[in-house]
Amino acid sequence: MRYKFKLNLWSFLLFFFLLVFSKNLLAQPQGNATKPEAEAPPLKIELKADKTSFKGGEKIKLTGKVPEGYKVNFIEITSKEKVQVSRLDRKDFKFYLSKEIPAFYQIWINEEYIAKIDKNGTVEEKPVKEIYQKYKQNKKWKIGEFLRESNANVAFITPPKEIKQIDVWKSTVLRAIIGSRGIKLDPLTDKKEISREAARLIQTRLKDFEKIFVLTKIKNNPDGTFEAEITLPGNAPKGEFNVLAVANKEVKSDPIQLTHQISFPTVYFPVAGTSTNIFGPLILSFAICTFGVIMGAGGGFILNPLLILIYGLPHGVVAGSVMPTVLFSQAAGIYNYSKIGFINWKLGIGVGIFMLIGGFIGPLLNQFVTVDEYKFIFGIILLILAALLFWQTTPGYLEKNKKERAILQEYLKRAKEAKEKKSS
């Protein structure tokens, strides 16, 4: 009897014990599964660079330590210099503009990385090298598709964080004719939308696939350390760059800062977002404009495409910076001709008003076209100009022109004489 009771007591205690601790025992496996997310400090990659400031083309060695079982697959490099980028989406005719696009952005990808794509539940694996080759050859590549396919979107971290505002307009042909960007809509607020559009604006700005994405060797050692070498081009903006090492969505490093040092004669063009030796564009401008003066047509025709082809400057900035340079020479010319009464104001203002309207619309269209379309339009304009110039070298024109020039010189002489008489 007693024994039985004892047994019951023991069994009661055992039961009680199980009841109290069962929660813990059962909960244990569940807790393990959610641990990395729930616990505050997640796994971090340690990242170090062998220098804090660098020059263009210089090798920068990145080293560090990765948590066990992970590898560094991506390195994200973002310039802190911002530029304005806009683009017109041809599908829905929405015009996007942001002033906070990094002037330089790159994601370096480990060439041994194997991308995983989730296709309706089945995970497909594909070496990133293959995906990279496929996109490299595609001229109409889309940044969003590549980021997803190569899993590089896990390293697309800094732009969505730093870009606070992307303005949107709904454009219509009618609005464009009156020189307006369109109806202003609310700026993008949704994080996902900002991230998607930021990537597209970065593609618009940097354009070339290989300028944004670089395949590289990232050496992941068995002891958890890693080594990688990066180089940034000399035309990269000056100042600070953020560098991040990324393994996957959860595991990444804190950003480290590198400074791009430039010294005269290399200067940074803040709106164009490019550093270059100042004498390059200066000599180019001088040579082309001298040639332009000699042939009697301004230099912009040749200067603009060359600035785009040689330096890769955005076409909007090229047009916006070269156009005002002729203002002074034009104003001086008008002043000189008006002094000798050689301007017909009725004709000049009559045609000028319509040119004023044209000048109101042109810069807007410049924002709406892509670089390739700009080049196409410019190419056609140049061919028309070449035809005009050729016509001006034909014998018939030369003979007629000779007579007209003689009359012009005669008139100019008389005008000057008349003016001298008046003043004396």
Next chain:
Amino acid sequence: MKLRIEFWGQEFYANMIIGAIGGFLIAVASSLGGFGGGPFVVPLMTVIMGLPIYVVVGSSLLAIFFNTLMASSRYFFFGQTDLLLFVVMAVGAIAAGFVGPRIAKRLSPVWVKRVATIGITYLGLKLLNVPFIP
């Protein structure tokens, strides 16, 4: 619509419909591209509108100035003018304004235009991405 123009005691009639449409189109193209429209406006006024060159030299400059002023300020307010690039380009252009005329005196203008025709054709074809162009 004809506009009566008096110039140094002579009378001319300018077809303003052609002048307006032509001027507008040239202005759109030139402000889109970012260059002065001189080489197009002068032939427009002389060949198409039939005015003699001595009427056109000064007046065309005035017409173009309207376009350049408007387009430059539009670009500036769009935030697309890089002031440093502008200064560099302007210095080059002003220096060219002094040197150019001195060289021009020693060269045959016809040959300069022939060279320019070839150079501009080449650049145009290159921009159009025509194959087999280095």
